[in-house]
Amino acid sequence: MTIEQAYAAAETVTRTEARNFYYGIRLLPVRKRHGLCALYALARRIDDIGDGNAPLEHKRAALAKVRKQLSDIDSATDPVLVAVAETARRFPVPLEAFDELIDGVEMDLADTSYETFDDLRVYCRCVAGSIGRLCLSIFGNGTDPRAPLFADQLGIALQQTNILRDIREDLLLGRIYLPREELADFGVRLQLDDAGTLHDPDARLASYIEFAAQRAQHWYELGLRLLPELDHRSAACCAAMSGIYHHLLVRIQQNPTVVYERRMSLPAHEKGRVALVALTRAVLPG
Structure with a gap:
């Protein structure tokens, strides 16, 4: 297998599975696009292990196998791992971030409820902050030493958006990511009605979602401090990827019952418009 074939395999995974992220990734120059696709493809594989239908012990074994493969990645023959290994030679990839991602997926296997937001933030940092830091290794850090922190915060913002978007779907799977302490404060009991819709007769859940969405907005403000640290094309990629999720958050905040x-999800033409605006602003700064 050639490096080109390995990268092609990773890009196929990304183009097929990254319904939101690929709108941003395709704005990158070829070398960076190949690298980010490789990292995404492996992250997707790890995530799919956790979300799959295999027995729990099989999932744990599969995650342990990925950890072992990462520890000796230069000897890999799997196309995605070959692409990741080559990317780590071309860019300063923090491969330990994949271990953090695996930690987060294992948290899903052990428990899918959190007492406080601080508890949830630890999970978000593992499953999404890690992705932010991986992306940053491809984008380039800029001059601000806080850039990895900004990338981490932006990942946490995106994960909070995911959680609010997927309340119903997660509940169907027996997962509740919203902190128990906060749900109790708002008097919310998550349950479905006979039609399979989230039951919210007193609009308490809607009030909570508005509160949680406002907090996520703050995390976007923190994370988007990263953009000025990136070159124009990397900033366009980052802005497009985060912009699509931010649009989702704004819609949820405006009408919580939409979930x-x-x-x-956003229609394809709207995702394309977000990517185009991000690219235009990068090419024509200010």
């Missing part, structure tokens, strides 16, 4: 019946 009650189905998983919401």
Whole structure:
């Protein structure tokens, strides 16, 4: 297998599976696009292990196998791992971030409820802050030593958006990511009605979602401090990827009930518009 074939395999995974992220990734120059696709493809593989239908012990074994492969990645023959290994030679990839991602997926296997937001933040940092830091290794850090922190914070913002978008779907899987302490404060009991819709007769859940969305907005403000540290094309990629999720968050904040019946998403033309605006602003700064 050639390096080109390995990168092609990783890009196929990304183009097929990264319904939101690929709108941003395709804005990168070829070398960076290949690298980010490789990292995404492995992150997707790890995530899919956790979300799959295999027995719990099989999932744990599969995650342990990935950990072992990462520890000796230069001898890998799997196309995605070959692409990741080559990317780590071309860029300062913090491969330990994949271990953090695996830690987060293992948290899902052990428990899917959190008492406080601080507890949830630890999980978000593992499963999404790690991705932010991996992306930063491809983008380049800029001059601010806080850039890894900004990338971490932006990942946490995106994960909070995911959690709010997927309340119903996660509940169907027996998962509740919203902190128990906060749900109790708002008098919310998560449950579905006979039609399979989130039950919220007193609009208490809607009030909580508005509160949680406002907090996520703050995390976007923190994380988007990263953009000025990136070159124009990397900033465009980052802005497009985060912009699509931020658009979702704004819609949820404006109408929390939009997540009650189905998983919401932006239409393709709107995602394309977000990517185009991000690229235009990068090419024509200010």
